[in-house]
Amino acid sequence: MHLFSFLLVFILGLEHLYGVVAVIQNNDVEEIKDRHRRSVSTDRRSEIRDISPEDRPSCPPGQIYPPNRVNSTQRLRDLRDEMRKIGIDAYIIPSGDAHQSEYTSPYDQRRRFICGLSGSAGYAIVTMANAALWTDGRYFLQAEAEMDCNWILMKRGEKGVPSSTEWLISVLEGIEDATVGSYPYLLGSRSWTNYEKELSKNNITLVKTNEDLVGNIWTSGRPSFPNSPINALPYKFAGRHWQEKMADMHVAMKTKEADAMVVSGLDETAWLLNLRASDIPFTPVFFSYVIVDRKKNQTILYIKNHNTKLTSNPTEEETTQKLYEHLNTGTDGSCSGKPGYCVEVREYDPVAVTDKVSSVVEYSERVWISPICSYAFYSLIPKEKLLQENTPISVQKARKNPIERQGMIKSHVRDAVALISFVARLEKEVKAGVRWTELSAADKLTEYRGKQMYNRGLSFETISSSGSNGAIIHYAPSNLTDKEITTDDVYLLDSGGQYLDGTTDVTRTFHFGSATDFQKECYTLVLKGYIDLANVKFMKMSFGPYGRELDILARRHLWNSGLDYRHGTGHGIGMYLGVHEGPARIGMTGKQPSYDHPIEEGQFFSDEPGYYEDGSFGMRVESIMEVKKFNLKYKFRNSVFLGFELVTLVPHEPNLIKYEMLSKDQIDWLNIYHKKVQDIIGPLLINTNREAYDWMELRTRKITYAVSAAPKEILSLLIILLSFTLVFVS
Ligand SMILES: *[C@@H]1O[C@H](CO)[C@@H](O)[C@H](O)[C@H]1NC(C)=O
Ligand SMILES: *[C@@H]1O[C@H](CO)[C@@H](O)[C@H](O)[C@H]1NC(C)=O
Numbered sequence: 001m002h003l004f005s006f007l008l009v010f011i012l013g014l015e016h017l018y019g020v021v022a023v024i025q026n027n028d029v030e031e032i033k034d035r036h037r038r039s040v041s042t043d044r045r046s047e048i049r050d051i052s053p054e055d056r057p058s059c060p061p062g063q064i065y066p067p068n069r070v071n072s073t074q075r076l077r078d079l080r081d082e083m084r085k086i087g088i089d090a091y092i093i094p095s096g097d098a099h100q101s102e103y104t105s106p107y108d109q110r111r112r113f114i115c116g117l118s119g120s121a122g123y124a125i126v127t128m129a130n131a132a133l134w135t136d137g138r139y140f141l142q143a144e145a146e147m148d149c150n151w152i153l154m155k156r157g158e159k160g161v162p163s164s165t166e167w168l169i170s171v172l173e174g175i176e177d178a179t180v181g182s183y184p185y186l187l188g189s190r191s192w193t194n195y196e197k198e199l200s201k202n203n204i205t206l207v208k209t210n211e212d213l214v215g216n217i218w219t220s221g222r223p224s225f226p227n228s229p230i231n232a233l234p235y236k237f238a239g240r241h242w243q244e245k246m247a248d249m250h251v252a253m254k255t256k257e258a259d260a261m262v263v264s265g266l267d268e269t270a271w272l273l274n275l276r277a278s279d280i281p282f283t284p285v286f287f288s289y290v291i292v293d294r295k296k297n298q299t300i301l302y303i304k305n306h307n308t309k310l311t312s313n314p315t316e317e318e319t320t321q322k323l324y325e326h327l328n329t330g331t332d333g334s335c336s337g338k339p340g341y342c343v344e345v346r347e348y349d350p351v352a353v354t355d356k357v358s359s360v361v362e363y364s365e366r367v368w369i370s371p372i373c374s375y376a377f378y379s380l381i382p383k384e385k386l387l388q389e390n391t392p393i394s395v396q397k398a399r400k401n402p403i404e405r406q407g408m409i410k411s412h413v414r415d416a417v418a419l420i421s422f423v424a425r426l427e428k429e430v431k432a433g434v435r436w437t438e439l440s441a442a443d444k445l446t447e448y449r450g451k452q453m454y455n456r457g458l459s460f461e462t463i464s465s466s467g468s469n470g471a472i473i474h475y476a477p478s479n480l481t482d483k484e485i486t487t488d489d490v491y492l493l494d495s496g497g498q499y500l501d502g503t504t505d506v507t508r509t510f511h512f513g514s515a516t517d518f519q520k521e522c523y524t525l526v527l528k529g530y531i532d533l534a535n536v537k538f539m540k541m542s543f544g545p546y547g548r549e550l551d552i553l554a555r556r557h558l559w560n561s562g563l564d565y566r567h568g569t570g571h572g573i574g575m576y577l578g579v580h581e582g583p584a585r586i587g588m589t590g591k592q593p594s595y596d597h598p599i600e601e602g603q604f605f606s607d608e609p610g611y612y613e614d615g616s617f618g619m620r621v622e623s624i625m626e627v628k629k630f631n632l633k634y635k636f637r638n639s640v641f642l643g644f645e646l647v648t649l650v651p652h653e654p655n656l657i658k659y660e661m662l663s664k665d666q667i668d669w670l671n672i673y674h675k676k677v678q679d680i681i682g683p684l685l686i687n688t689n690r691e692a693y694d695w696m697e698l699r700t701r702k703i704t705y706a707v708s709a710a711p712k713e714i715l716s717l718l719i720i721l722l723s724f725t726l727v728f729v730s
């Protein structure tokens with residue numbers, strides 16, 4: 001899943017869409033939303049409710065203390081001592097790490113430590129008198145259970161809930177020269193500058209703390225800093241040597257007159273140097289910084305325990321070189337006497353990196369950093385030297401090379417085999433009365449994926465949701481909410497894997513019994529939009545097109561029926577990297593963000609419209625598609641035409657389709673797609689898993705469309721789905 005969306009979502013009050021984070025970090029998104037709220041309402045103050053811990057149902061005296069609740073009293077006392085020492089009135093604790101990663105390692109879960117909420121989204125602010133946590137609908141129940149009554153629960157998206165800036169302004173009212181602090185490595189540059197602007201209007205100063213205050217008080221029980229082995233990704237998967245990539249970087253930097261580039265995104269350093277590790281859940285990256293210094297023709301990589309890692313044996317069986325060999329450095333990480341490009345390797349230490357960046361900034365005219373960058377680095381570069389835009393790494397990483405494209409295609413084939421095999425079994429057993437729940441299904445599917453060649457785990461936490469849970473867009477099953485999968489409910493399954501040669505992300509929605517007419521209508525409207533987007537061709541132009549211009553194709557059938565989905569339509573995806581990858585995406589953005597990027601050949605996107613009926617069901621269809629050149633009937637002024645080709649090869653749910661609502665083009669598209677599934681996946685199942693083969697075969701039979709000049713109503717009736725009567729009967 002993993003949906004991209006900007007203002008559309010903000011307007012509707014949904015937030016924290018994982019996908020967005022691949023482009024801007026969480027807090028940046030939250031801040032944009034905050035700003036939007038301010039701009040839509042003239043008198044927010046009268047709307048905002050005064051929320052306190054007493055508003056929490058589990059807090060009045062006499063309530064039972066849940067067993068998983070975290071006692072934060074001592075932690076808050078310690079944190080306030082730290083705040084007092086440096087003289088700040090409030091402290092902002094975001095969820096992210098120093099690299100603005102989408103997923104964080106347990107070591108970095110400061111916000112969880114301070115308030116107790118284990119969910120992935122949220123940020124905390126602590127003042128001398130109050131402590132508040134903002135999170136979204138997915139985590140309301142969990143926050144109520146896990147946080148003790150020191151905490152105010154700010155339910156984002158609910159009426160009258162103040163934004164973090166609004167709340168800060170109100171609770172700090174009356175304090176003279178009030179100051180708010182945050183650790184600048186953990187807060188993104190955009191969030192920081194937005195907070196700063198809004199707070200300063202109210203005479204509140206935002207200050208950088210020299211230390212990570214939560215880190216200071218988290219002295220016992222803190223997980224250790226991630227330190228996974230780093231392996232070179234062989235050329236047969238990466239498709240391009242890092243030296244070639246480095247030469248490309250130098251060219252791109254020269255074009256923009258950038259003397260140096262500071263790389264802090266973990267997927268960027270991993271891609272640039274063809275390295276992978278497992279420091280972070282779901283994303284095969286490692287803690288690192290890279291400085292590319294064009295003036296000195298020097299590249300420095302900062303990693304943890306560099307001495308050990310340079311010379312240790314690879315732990316990935318496909319990797320043949322040790323790290324120092326791969327990077328063409330000495331065993332101590334130095335470059336002296338090395339011919340050709342060499343990467344100097346030093347110890348990962350934010351202070352050392354900061355010092356080095358400061359000195360590079362001094363002798364450089366222009367320094368390039370990503371829009372996704374901590375305030376710590378952003379603030380080291382004076383405005384006149386700052387180039388903050390999508391790095392050439394992010395742009396080139398998105399445009400997969402021919403070997404990467406092949407890998408994406410092949411890994412999606414294996415992924416489809418796993419998913420089809422699992423769902424064939426699930427459907428059969430659910431119908432036979434075997435008990436399956438959201439969690440047990442997610443776990444079993446992980447096993448099926450794990451058996452596939454080159455699988456290296458999941459690309460995100462599986463969204464396995466039955467019935468009303470499906471309406472929670474970012475739902476992930478937990479002990480508190482686990483539901484049984486039945487023949488009475490819509491079942492939504494959104495999952496993906498990491499493979500050495502690709503990253504996958506696929507959603508299919510099922511109904512193992514009889515869906516209602518309304519459910520079928522909604523699903524078909526979603527499917528029509530999904531097909532129309534997958535089927536469109538567009539002309540390559542110097543100025544686009546951008547995904548925001550294509551989004552309406554997926555949305556239009558729902559809109560024409562007065563329905564919608566409150567998320568974007570598509571996100572980029574990495575090659576054995578992040579499941580969400582910028583800089584381009586397909587989504588309504590309202591105002592055009594400066595970091596948006598056109599759709600280009602070789603990029604891969606998800607196509608994932610959906611529909612969610614609160615309290616009842618959720619449905620989404622998602623496939624990954626490759627952007628390719630197409631030779632069409634004509635060729636307007638010799639232009640290049642691009643379009644999409646699906647790499648996900650999993651059938652759609654016939655139980656939910658109203659075929660008479662599909663156009664001839666849509667039926668043709670489905671037939672061609674399903675034929676491809678048969679041709680590619682069929683041979684892989686026919687001898688090894690007959691049950692899965694039959695399941696797939698039944699769902700990919702040709703649909704016939706009765707073409708005639710009959711009036712529309714009669715035509716609908718004439719759409720005879722002969723082969724599908726089998727499906728409904730069986
Ligand atoms: C929470 O911790 C504080 C301080 O350590 C202690 O005084 C208090 O009794 C604890 N509360 C509960 C409910 O255990
Ligand atoms: C901020 O401080 C200035 C100077 O002391 C004062 O004139 C102004 O009214 C203050 N603004 C707010 C919003 O408190």
Ligand SMILES: *[C@@H]1O[C@H](CO)[C@@H](O)[C@H](O)[C@H]1NC(C)=O
Pocket residue numbers: 297339340341342
């Ligand atoms: C930088 O160093 C590499 C390796 O020595 C060399 O191939 C390349 O030409 C150099 N680039 C410049 C601009 O000097």
Ligand SMILES: *[C@@H]1O[C@H](CO)[C@@H](O)[C@H](O)[C@H]1NC(C)=O
Pocket residue numbers: 478479
């Ligand atoms: C669910 O509960 C069981 C037993 O109560 C526990 O062992 C398990 O770790 C829990 N799982 C999660 C994801 O919380």
